[in-house]
Amino acid sequence: NRPAELPVSISVTKKIELRHDRNFFSFEFAGLDYSSPGKNQYRYHLKGFDAAVVESGNGRVATYTNVPPGEYTFEVWSSNSDGVWNPEPARLALSIPPPFWATWWFRGLILMAVVLILAGIRRYQLGRIREIINIRARIAADLHDEIASSLASVHLYSEVVEKQLPGATAETRNIIDRIRHLSREAMEGIAQIVWAVDPRHDSLDDMLKTIMGEAGQLFRAAGITFAGRQPENIPALKLSPDQRRAIYLILKEAMNNIIRHAACKKVTMSVSLNGKELIFSLEDDGRGFETDRADAGHGLRNMKERARAARAAVEIASRPGQGTRLTLRVKIA
Template sequence: AYSPTIVSRDTTNESSCLAIRRIDDKVYLGTLAGLKVLELNTGATYFIGKENEIDKVGHHRLMVDNNKNLWIFTSSGLFKYDTRSKRFEKFTTSDGIYDLSDDAVNMFAYDKFLYIGYRMAVTYFDPMQVNVNTVRANPIITELQVNGKTISQPLSLFERTWLNLNYDENEIIVNYTAPDFTNADKITFQYQLHGYDKNWINGGMRRRITYNNLPPGEYIFKLKTANSSGLWSEKIAMLHFKIATPFWKTWWFRSILVLAVFLLAYILYRSRLKQIKKIYEVRSSISRSLHDEVGATLSSINIYSDVARTKTNDPSIKQLVDKVYDASANAMENMSDIVWYVNPKNDLLENLLVRMREYALPLLEAKGINVLFDAGENTEDLKTTMEQRHNLYLIFKEGINNALKYAQAKNISIVLAKEGNLVTMEIKDDGKGFDVANHYSGNGITNMQFRAKAIRGLLHINAAPNTGTTITLRFPIT
């Protein structure tokens, strides 16, 4: 039995069933949403005739003839639906229908005729005498416009060959028709632009289609048509065209661009490598020159002053010669440090750690101070700049010298470690300490702070009388 809840549960319009007819195992329902089918065997429901503009079926506008064809009256036309072939055929006023008005129209059957009753007139016909149009109409593409300009070449050329267009020729208008000498006004079309449309599109009775801003690619426009009885054409009209890809989007241009980027990167890398090598050579040359020339001169001054002070008994002259000797000795030590900083072979922190040990251990052990020198495993392979090595080493020397002169310590620990992108150096003793506030203005501490800032580091001195001293330096390294 017919159940409205099964048939009409989609929309409000479907719930208004205005006409109903049964043919075999199907029930056809006229609703405000169109013509709906209920399959009694499965309970499935679906609409038919939407592509023919059957969007509403009113009261008394659904009839069945003796051949089990369904007749549907709508404001779009009178439709015959062949339930066996599932084809629609449309009839309009040009076929003798009095009017397609949607006002006060009733359909009814009497004797062998179907009647369409209006307020002031009636149309009747024998449904068994209505012939089906068996002449198929073949589609023809009549005009192609590209960016508003008509293609002058015969379009039949492009049924199998390609029309080549530039990348900016992407506004396409296609005009078409289908000659039919019986019911030309009932011809309907379907089209598909292969490469753009996924499915066939119902074009209705329109004879023109527009595509805007088509991307580059290959396209085939396909067109088919149905006559007044819904018979589709055997021929499909086709139009082939290509829209070129702009050169900056082509694979070869992108490949060249990628190669150019890699080539530029390689050139910059080689240039940087050459620059580094040049700097390396300059630093090596400066290091050798300082060692061989300036270092030798200072060494000679030191030796001659040492000899001179043994050959004079004049106290005033000996005092001056002693100053020259001490000054030359200090200059030699400083020169040795500078030569070491400049030499590119010492860029690794490992080399600096060796030099720090060689400086501190003999001095501290000679004073009877126990020394712990600990460098983390992850510090030795770090690369430092010349400025970082120079300032780190001088801060280290100042800290060691202050401990030797003033701390009276028994134990000193020197610890270097890497924490993230920071290098930390800590010099800690158990000496007598000092009051940081009263000694902070000294040149030694001020110089250490200055050198820490030069390498973007932070220097912290923690000290108090009788509690020892801890010097902590942290600076970034990349």
């Protein structure tokens, strides 16, 4: 509501510039026919803002609000008391520069900064992933080279001691046999941990090869026919060490239970993918059992707890004389 201060007279000013926060303004104008000024008529147009020419009658003020930054031209026509309009309007150029935060160069700098920050975050994440992979590889190598080798030596020495003590008592032989048995179990446990920790075995393809291969050896040694089925094209999916270890231990326990209790002739293991769910099915044609038995329920609870920790679920379907089917469902990323 204050007159704008201009460096030169408005009559010779061709262009004015306003700050972006001074986009509420008015133009006052007057025709130069003084014979009957009350009958003078006006029309105006802010080029770049008004959609059409505004007929203002004898009003001599044009008010604008919230005009966005840009380049404009204000044009005004007048007529005398006889209704004769001047052929060319009076013109005044108007410029409203944008604030610095709305300029293309500032937005470009912000975009570049965001890209650099995201790239830095991604580089940090990749570095951490590589560091974790290297740590896992070192742990797997150390377990294999040191602890597993030491356990193998214990197992070997127990056999040597047993051979060098032909006159040992039954109690001594039982102790030596127990040492050998425990060392063998410990070696198997270490081998499982090494397999789970080693990043070279993170892929679904490698895990399936390991499980199918071990199942085939285990059941053939027990005189049981084994059939394995899996997708022809296995996607390049990565499983976490916890998931791989849980899958391996659940299926290993189920396979050992089949050999010990099922009295079956054939076992089938099938693997399928349903969206983001990996499904294992282990089925035998053995004697079956009632799943609500106390001892069966305890074993199933252990499997379910192990599966739950790895975002998985276990289901067992069995009836006496009709075999048993275990289904393991694993959520994958």
